[in-house]
Amino acid sequence: MxxxxxxxxxxxxxxxxxxxxxxxxxxxxxxxxxxxxxxxxxxxxxxxxxxxxxxxxxxxxxxxxxxxxxxxxxxxxxxxxxxxxxxxxxxxxxxxxxxxxxxxxxxxxxxxxxxxxxxxxxxxxxxxxxxxxxxxxxxxxxxxxxxxxxxxxxxxxxxxxxxxxxxxxxxxxFDEYNNDKPFYINGQNQIKVTRCSSDITGIFVCEKGPCPQENCIISKLFKEGCVFIYNSTQNATASIMFMQSLSSVVEFCNASTHNQEAPNLQNQICSLRSAWDVMADSADFKGSLPWKGSELPPxxxxxxxxxxxxxxxxxxxxxxxxxxxxx
Known part of the structure; x- marks a missing residue:
């Protein structure tokens, strides 16, 4: 300007x-x-x-x-x-x-x-x-x-x-995590971890160590002192907007992996659309085809x-x- x-x-x-x-x-x-x-x-x-x-x-x-x-x-x-x-x-x-x-x-x-x-x-x-x-x-x-x-x-x-x-x-x-609301109640009245994708695994840890999920829930509220620790070894490949630090994560969430229930900014600001869906609508993606051949770019x-x-x-x-x- x-x-x-x-x-x-x-x-x-x-x-x-x-x-x-x-x-x-x-x-x-x-x-x-x-x-x-x-x-x-x-x-x-x-x-x-x-x-x-x-x-x-x-x-x-x-x-x-x-x-x-x-x-x-x-x-x-x-x-x-x-x-x-x-x-x-x-x-x-x-x-x-x-x-x-x-x-x-x-x-x-x-x-x-x-x-x-x-x-x-x-x-x-x-x-x-x-x-x-x-x-x-x-x-x-x-x-x-x-x-x-x-x-x-x-x-x-x-x-x-x-x-x-x-x-x-x-x-x-936008981000697919939510530090202020790391857990939520899904459509089946189950407490879930705010994550994308839902395939990312981990364990619940109480005050004295690993514990079953039910030990962290009191009247559908998450018990203070409980945390969810993500496994360092994962099979999930998404998502970069959630936790790029996981070695298995190499993709953005798309329509098949996106968690629409998670209370995060991506869902709130982008009307439950996945990151890949939003990216696909950009001028960058609409105006380009994949790199030709099998070689990597310089x-x-x-x-x-x-x-x-x-x-x-x-x-x-x-x-x-x-x-x-x-x-």
Whole structure:
């Protein structure tokens, strides 16, 4: 969206114009992410200027996207992958023969890397506010998430996490879990675990260890202190929007695997439709056929650019009429 401030006049001041030389992307929409021949071009990942310099961030971002590209390719039945990625590093980092920025800016990035002091902690998330099937604003990662390998055990590999978030950003699908309501009563008055698909297995754990489900239920309410622990070994292949950390999960839920009863955002916002159903209606899927042949696509290519300093120019009227004006 183009933003323009119109200068006005005050008293005898004929005109005072402030011209700010910023990145052109603030004045123009700039290049959008494009899907061509099954590959995404033009994705911008930007590191916040307040993030301390760490070359491992660049390395881990590249590894994350490379893994994500192949995981996404298989999860979408050979439909899409990541071809070209641009990483924008701050001007505050030391120069290292990086290309200089052209039209890119942190404010317009598809993925941002910055610290977060809110309740999310290091949780990756995607800013979504336009509804089902609509693109989100950006994906957010903290530097700690990208650097701390100890977090992989809980979230799964970074490439899998990126695909989960990309589905939020690009196709407007939503989470299939619900931390606030991990259990629900189904149509047969049975307490079930909020999950997608229902084929994902696990065990109930009471205060003293594993226990049968009935030990966790009191008058159709879930007993405080009980939890459901998912088995590390699964046969279920879906779903990425539920728990991408499970090694068996390599697909999005479709019409045959989607759990319409689960009280999650995907059902609430997308009118009980599966993630795959929503994705199939997107322009990406309607306008592309599966990748030809049996080979895998090439790994992504990366361009690292460095932001430049912003220049502020002050243009004043210095005519004789301005002689008595003091700044």
């Amino acid at each position: 183009t933003h323009r401030d119109n200068a006005g006049s005050v008293g005898s001041l004929k005109f005072v114009t402030f011209l700010v030389a910023l990145s052109p992307v603030l004045l123009l929409l700039g290049a959008r992410v494009q899907l061509q021949d099954n590959g995404y071009d033009g994705i911008l990942i930007a590191i916040n200027p307040q993030v301390p310099e760490n070359q491992n961030l660049i390395t881990n971002i590249k590894e994350m996207i490379t893994e994500a590209s192949f995981y996404l390719f298989n999860a979408t039945k050979r439909r899409v992958f990541f071809r070209n990625i641009q990483i924008l590093i701050p001007a505050t980092w030391n120069a290292n023969n990086y290309s200089k920025v052209k039209q890119e800016s942190y404010e317009k990035a598809d993925v941002i890397v910055t610290d977060w002091n809110g309740v999310q902690g290091d949780d990756p998330y995607t800013l979504q506010y336009r509804g089902c099937g609509k693109e989100g604003r950006y994906i957010h990662f903290t530097p700690n998430f990208l650097l701390n390998d100890d977090l992989i055990a809980g979230y799964g590999s970074r490439g899998r996490v990126f695909v989960h978030e990309w589905a939020h950003l690009r196709w407007g699908v 790994p992504p290519t990366f361009t690292v650019t460095q932001a430049g300093d912003k220049v502020v120019c002050l243009v004043l009227d210095v005519s004789s009429k301005m002689a008595e004006v003091t700044f």
